[in-house]
Amino acid sequence: xxxxxxxxxxxxxGTWLGASVVTPVGAGLxxxxxxxxxxxxxxAAAGALAWGGLLVVAALRGDAxxxxxxxxxxxxxxxxxxxxxxxxxxxxxLASSAAWLAHLVSRRRTPSIHPGAPxxxxxxxx
Amino acid sequence: xxxxxxxALAAAGLAGGSWLGVRGAGQVPPLAPLLDPxxxxxxxxxxxxxxxxxxxxxxxxxxxxxxxxxxxxxHIFAATEADAIRALGYVVARDRLFQLEVQARAAxxxxxxWAGSVALPADQEMRRLxxxxxxxxxxxxxxxxxxxxxxxxxxxEGVNAWIxxxxxxxxxxxxxLLGARPARWSPVNTMHLxxxxxxxxxxxxxxxxxxxxxxxxxxxxxxALFPPHTPIVEPIQPNGEGRPRYDFRPIPPPGSPSAVAxxxxxxxxxxLPDDGEPRPSFASNNxxxxxxxxxxxxxxxxxxPHLDMSLPSLWYEVHLVVPGTxxxxxxxxxxxxxxxxxxxxxxxxxxxxxxxxVLDLYAEMVDDPRDPRKYQLDGAWMPLALxxxxxxxxxxxxxxVDTLRFTHRGPLSRSTDGRxxxxxxxxxxxxxxxxxxxxxxxxxxxxxxLDIMADGFGAPAQNMIVADRRGTIAIRSTGRFPIRPAGxxxxxxxxxxxxxxxxxxxWPLERYPQSFDPPQGFLASAxxxxxxxxxxxxxxxxxxxxxxRALRINRLLRSDSAVTxxxxxxxQTDPGSERAEAFVPWFVHAADAARARGxxxxxxxxxxxxxxxxxxxxxxxxxxxxxxxxxxxQLVSRTWDELTPDGGRRVATPSSAVLxxxxxxxxxxxxxxxRTSDVVEGRDAILAASLVAAHDSLVRRFGDRAAGxxxxxxxxxTRIMHLLGIPAFSERGIAVQxxxxxxxxxxxxxHGPSWRMVVELGDSVRAWGTYxxxxxxxxxxxRYRDRIPLWRQGALDTLFAPRDTASLAPSSRLRIVPGVARxx
Numbered sequence: 001x002x003x004x005x006x007x008x009x010x011x012x013x014g015t016w017l018g019a020s021v022v023t024p025v026g027a028g029l030x031x032x033x034x035x036x037x038x039x040x041x042x043x044a045a046a047g048a049l050a051w052g053g054l055l056v057v058a059a060l061r062g063d064a065x066x067x068x069x070x071x072x073x074x075x076x077x078x079x080x081x082x083x084x085x086x087x088x089x090x091x092x093x094l095a096s097s098a099a100w101l102a103h104l105v106s107r108r109r110t111p112s113i114h115p116g117a118p119x120x121x122x123x124x125x126x
Numbered sequence: 127x128x129x130x131x132x133x134a135l136a137a138a139g140l141a142g143g144s145w146l147g148v149r150g151a152g153q154v155p156p157l158a159p160l161l162d163p164x165x166x167x168x169x170x171x172x173x174x175x176x177x178x179x180x181x182x183x184x185x186x187x188x189x190x191x192x193x194x195x196x197x198x199x200x201h202i203f204a205a206t207e208a209d210a211i212r213a214l215g216y217v218v219a220r221d222r223l224f225q226l227e228v229q230a231r232a233a234x235x236x237x238x239x240w241a242g243s244v245a246l247p248a249d250q251e252m253r254r255l256x257x258x259x260x261x262x263x264x265x266x267x268x269x270x271x272x273x274x275x276x277x278x279x280x281x282x283e284g285v286n287a288w289i290x291x292x293x294x295x296x297x298x299x300x301x302x303l304l305g306a307r308p309a310r311w312s313p314v315n316t317m318h319l320x321x322x323x324x325x326x327x328x329x330x331x332x333x334x335x336x337x338x339x340x341x342x343x344x345x346x347x348x349x350a351l352f353p354p355h356t357p358i359v360e361p362i363q364p365n366g367e368g369r370p371r372y373d374f375r376p377i378p379p380p381g382s383p384s385a386v387a388x389x390x391x392x393x394x395x396x397x398l399p400d401d402g403e404p405r406p407s408f409a410s411n412n413x414x415x416x417x418x419x420x421x422x423x424x425x426x427x428x429x430x431p432h433l434d435m436s437l438p439s440l441w442y443e444v445h446l447v448v449p450g451t452x453x454x455x456x457x458x459x460x461x462x463x464x465x466x467x468x469x470x471x472x473x474x475x476x477x478x479x480x481x482x483x484v485l486d487l488y489a490e491m492v493d494d495p496r497d498p499r500k501y502q503l504d505g506a507w508m509p510l511a512l513x514x515x516x517x518x519x520x521x522x523x524x525x526x527v528d529t530l531r532f533t534h535r536g537p538l539s540r541s542t543d544g545r546x547x548x549x550x551x552x553x554x555x556x557x558x559x560x561x562x563x564x565x566x567x568x569x570x571x572x573x574x575x576l577d578i579m580a581d582g583f584g585a586p587a588q589n590m591i592v593a594d595r596r597g598t599i600a601i602r603s604t605g606r607f608p609i610r611p612a613g614x615x616x617x618x619x620x621x622x623x624x625x626x627x628x629x630x631x632x633w634p635l636e637r638y639p640q641s642f643d644p645p646q647g648f649l650a651s652a653x654x655x656x657x658x659x660x661x662x663x664x665x666x667x668x669x670x671x672x673x674x675r676a677l678r679i680n681r682l683l684r685s686d687s688a689v690t691x692x693x694x695x696x697x698q699t700d701p702g703s704e705r706a707e708a709f710v711p712w713f714v715h716a717a718d719a720a721r722a723r724g725x726x727x728x729x730x731x732x733x734x735x736x737x738x739x740x741x742x743x744x745x746x747x748x749x750x751x752x753x754x755x756x757x758x759x760q761l762v763s764r765t766w767d768e769l770t771p772d773g774g775r776r777v778a779t780p781s782s783a784v785l786x787x788x789x790x791x792x793x794x795x796x797x798x799x800x801r802t803s804d805v806v807e808g809r810d811a812i813l814a815a816s817l818v819a820a821h822d823s824l825v826r827r828f829g830d831r832a833a834g835x836x837x838x839x840x841x842x843x844t845r846i847m848h849l850l851g852i853p854a855f856s857e858r859g860i861a862v863q864x865x866x867x868x869x870x871x872x873x874x875x876x877h878g879p880s881w882r883m884v885v886e887l888g889d890s891v892r893a894w895g896t897y898x899x900x901x902x903x904x905x906x907x908x909r910y911r912d913r914i915p916l917w918r919q920g921a922l923d924t925l926f927a928p929r930d931t932a933s934l935a936p937s938s939r940l941r942i943v944p945g946v947a948r949x950x
Contacts, residue, residue, distance in 0.1 A: 015162060015163065015164050015165070016164050018165055018294070020147070020158040020159070020161075020162040020164075020165065020166070021143075021144055021147040021148060021158045025140065025144065040136070051161075051163050054163035054164060054168075055163050055168065058163060058168060058171060058172075062174070063168075063171035063172050063173075064171045064172075064173050064906050064907075064908075065168065065171045067171070067173075067906050068167070068168060068170055068171040068299075068906045071854050071855070071905055071906055072167055072170075072299060072854075072906075074853070074854035075303065075852045075853075075854040075855060075905075076303070083161075086161060087161045087163065087168070090143065090147070090157060090158075090161050093139045093143050094139070094140065094143045094144065094147070096136070096139070097135075097136040097137070097138075097139035097140035097143065098136075098140055100132065100133070100136035101133070101136050101137060101140060104133060
């Protein structure tokens, strides 16, 4: 959970600074290399939490988030709720994809049972 | 295997997500800037103006105070006129940045850079007409230090100050959808904007209708069908007759096709839409009443320009105050450094389109028809001016290249049969002073105002009505009206090889259609012919002069000698129709005649009685008007079948005034429907058949009238589309009071009253107004379309023009100080 929150905060900061593609990817890579257990899920949660949280903050601030979602969604042929979902999914997909691939790369060095699970120790005959 | 699949999926997600995020694909814009909750489209959810804000504009001489009232109207208080214009550019960009740019791109033929090759035809039309070239030449011709140049630069400084300080989160949402970013504003864009207005309002092609019809039915018939003067006369410049005059003339039968006309039709520019009635002209109304005919003894003025209605609106409401110099309230067009229509403490004004013929074509003899470099003039070969136009796509790639050629008259274009034709057009002449509206806003009398406008306003010609606080009312059709060589007029294609065929100048001011304080005590223009044909010469074709609204407003004005502002407001949406008053009796008469001859049918009787029961008012709840409109379309189609080539579309449609004249000749051969070979129809047969066909078509389309599907509010509903045509950003199905030929013709769809204003001028000025839209260009904002309900009802807001900042409790305040704009 802590990893997810830290990654989400990093994504928020990166997005704020204008790196809206790079930051979720970067966060995913860091999670994939550093915390390989359920890396993809953690990264996805961080991405979704970050952008979803930003939307919630905007709504609490009084921005017409719901109106924008429905109007812009309609403009691009989506139902009103879909734009929210797409917005939350987009950083989640970027981050989880990066995390998965990072984990695969790292597993070549420390093989695991499967991606997302803790790295398996080499069993040596005793 | 599963792992491999998941790995491939992850790789695809990362690569695809990154690519779509940064570049987009096909119609999908880059997703990251669209979805980014901080810097992306979600930023458009911040719709409200901050209570207090500060901005910087370079070259400002002193701080400017901008106060927004509760209607979102900025009141700009500045120390100098140039500062006021800088602030105007800033506040317009703040609310309408995308509109500013899309209009400039459309006018300069650069839409392909946003939309790709799909926009190429539109861009080519603009550039091939020479509009961008003309705008650039005008801009270049302004010397350094020239006031006009200074004002254009000041406006650009204001717009660019907003752009330079713009965070990506504040980009208008349309940029996200297009995958584009705002471009800085060039002063020449203002020139482009005015050139585009000229194209919108004065690109009439008189040559087309007349020549195309002559190619089918001969010159004599064509001249009668498209007369140079309207047969229904109630001109803008009052003729003292106090009522309309009907100068109908017999229409000779169709003759042999004109070989000459047939030859020259290939020269004609792009055809205008022609789908039944004459084209729905960009009509407008304005009228003024002298104090002796108003209840309060003060001059009253109403303005009501009918233009393309769009979201955001063409207009932006604003108040400019420069103490001791300028105090003007009204509407500007984003990109224009001034108030186009509005009022001051002394005068109020509004415009309607004159519709004069200010475009002529010349058949040119060139040295090489495949690649001309010279054209012949008075026996000598003259060099053509060349200009290369390159059209670029979204990523700067070259889409197409045009070589434009210009004679001394204007752009040269190749006709469909390989010949070359040049065009002379007042809109391309360097005769519009873009700051004339600022200059005129300093006028203190009606005559001053009109004289300033006459000096600086060349095209598109406008019927400018004005009233002043002393009680003067006046109107003048202002613009450049060409003096053509003796014996010629504007609806023939001239021989371009002779300079004697060139225009010989422009009408002098004293010949302009005009009237000051006429004895009748009121003035009105609604795009009717400006001058009485018995006392004037050629100004344009009858088809461009729609008489019905003029007849209506003149009737209303004559009937009331104690006019109030409220009456003026009600008249703006008066549902009565002079056109229906003129035509309905003929349909009813035809049904009576059929009944008398024993040839009636239940369908005809039913339709005729339904039409006869109509009060001829286009109100939303009415269910008769739809039958009349359908019957009129049938009548036009069946009457003018001679003008429809086999298997084709009607080449042109005579005006409804000409059709009304034809109704007086029951046996004219024009009534015979050539599509029926076994019978010769007369007038009444065509009228009856039209009525029955209309009735049947309505039943098929909307069901039985008792079911309620014929309601005018549903059938005649109007729409106001977003500039990109995005339905979610548009407003459709707006039931309005009014119909074709009424004072509020909005029901015809897409165009209509774009700014309604009523002003009372006395010791103090009182004004009311609204437009179909809202001040904000942000589709999410509550201020985007908040005025539409009021507009639909025909109601007006009170326009508040405080003299100073202390008189206004603002809902939002913007302080602009000198300095370099930068991002917050």
